Amino acid sequence: MSEKKAKKILVTGGSGLVGKAIEKVVADGEGRPDEEWIFVASKDADLKSAADTRALFEKHKPTHVIHLAAMVGGLFRNMKYNLDFLRNNLHINDNILHSAYELGVEKVVSCLSTCIFPDKTTYPIDETMIHNGPPHSSNFGYSYAKRMIDVQNRAYYEQHGCKFTSVIPTNVFGPYDNFNIEDGHVLPGLIHKVYLAKQNGTPLTIWGTGKPRRQFIYSLDLARLFIWVLREYNEVEPIILSVGEEDEVSIKEAAESIVGAMDFKGEVIFDSTKSDGQFKKTASNSKLRKYLPNFKFTPFNQAVQETCNWFNANYDQARK
Numbered sequence: 001m002s003e004k005k006a007k008k009i010l011v012t013g014g015s016g017l018v019g020k021a022i023e024k025v026v027a028d029g030e031g032r033p034d035e036e037w038i039f040v041a042s043k044d045a046d047l048k049s050a051a052d053t054r055a056l057f058e059k060h061k062p063t064h065v066i067h068l069a070a071m072v073g074g075l076f077r078n079m080k081y082n083l084d085f086l087r088n089n090l091h092i093n094d095n096i097l098h099s100a101y102e103l104g105v106e107k108v109v110s111c112l113s114t115c116i117f118p119d120k121t122t123y124p125i126d127e128t129m130i131h132n133g134p135p136h137s138s139n140f141g142y143s144y145a146k147r148m149i150d151v152q153n154r155a156y157y158e159q160h161g162c163k164f165t166s167v168i169p170t171n172v173f174g175p176y177d178n179f180n181i182e183d184g185h186v187l188p189g190l191i192h193k194v195y196l197a198k199q200n201g202t203p204l205t206i207w208g209t210g211k212p213r214r215q216f217i218y219s220l221d222l223a224r225l226f227i228w229v230l231r232e233y234n235e236v237e238p239i240i241l242s243v244g245e246e247d248e249v250s251i252k253e254a255a256e257s258i259v260g261a262m263d264f265k266g267e268v269i270f271d272s273t274k275s276d277g278q279f280k281k282t283a284s285n286s287k288l289r290k291y292l293p294n295f296k297f298t299p300f301n302q303a304v305q306e307t308c309n310w311f312n313a314n315y316d317q318a319r320k
Helices: 017-030 050-060 075-080 082-102 137-160 186-200 219-232 251-261 286-291 300-313
Strands: 007-012 035-039 064-067 107-111 163-169 171-173 204-207 216-218 239-241 268-271
Touching: 007 017, 007 050, 017 035, 017 171, 017 219, 050 082, 064 082, 064 219, 075 082, 075 137, 082 107, 082 137, 107 137, 107 219, 137 163, 163 219, 171 186, 171 219, 171 300, 186 204, 186 251, 186 300, 204 251, 216 219, 216 300, 219 239, 239 286, 251 268, 251 300
Parallel strands: 007 035, 007 064, 064 107, 107 163, 163 239, 171 216, 204 268
Antiparallel strands: none
């Protein structure tokens, strides 16, 4: 019997939230002897450049790619620079997929985002609804660039038989997140806010009523699912990676969980003069559950506790 061909798995965006989680999960025993994992970050190559991207692929000669790299930012940066987000991400994604095609990569798994879904939609959202209408106008540049990965995946498959696919995670959080209060996402921003309120002995002020609901997925759970997709999932069509609809958490519940995890004893104020944003963006994970009915997600409070512990221990190095 011939020995199984070794896999070389290149992970772009390797220093980010999801890349670091995959690296940890692989190191903690999920990796296999026939797999070599290579994590690259923005310092290793400018993926906006076709020549740089091609050189990176020629250097490492991957057989598989997990593509996480993107130009990302918070709401206000997106609103200001929609063109930059569109062009830079189109270049990055096109360069990755085309280098993968030209160098005969067996499989690429790219990371999309729930913000690509139509702004006007019914809930829960599923994988068939991505292109049913325009995304939210605030970050349409980023959203359309991400949608185009799905379009390109289908085109590479139809024209060349490439196994390029994509996943759509809901709100990811965990160690190595961006904890910037102005520009980060809701959960890491709250963790940083609670940390500062505790340090300064001031009340914790949360923008909005706390009523909006979100599905949060722990980065280490997402990492395990990414590895499963790379090895086992054979569709070109995207798959939503998320906790179930029943595991949606309100911003108020998330804040209470963080307050408990950080042992914050001060006052908590909800500033209802500030906008709540979208009330919910519920995504269906029924496709994932068809494949993995028994996958166990880390309980939300445990995942929050682990993330807060990491932030407390790594406050000086954390992205803020």
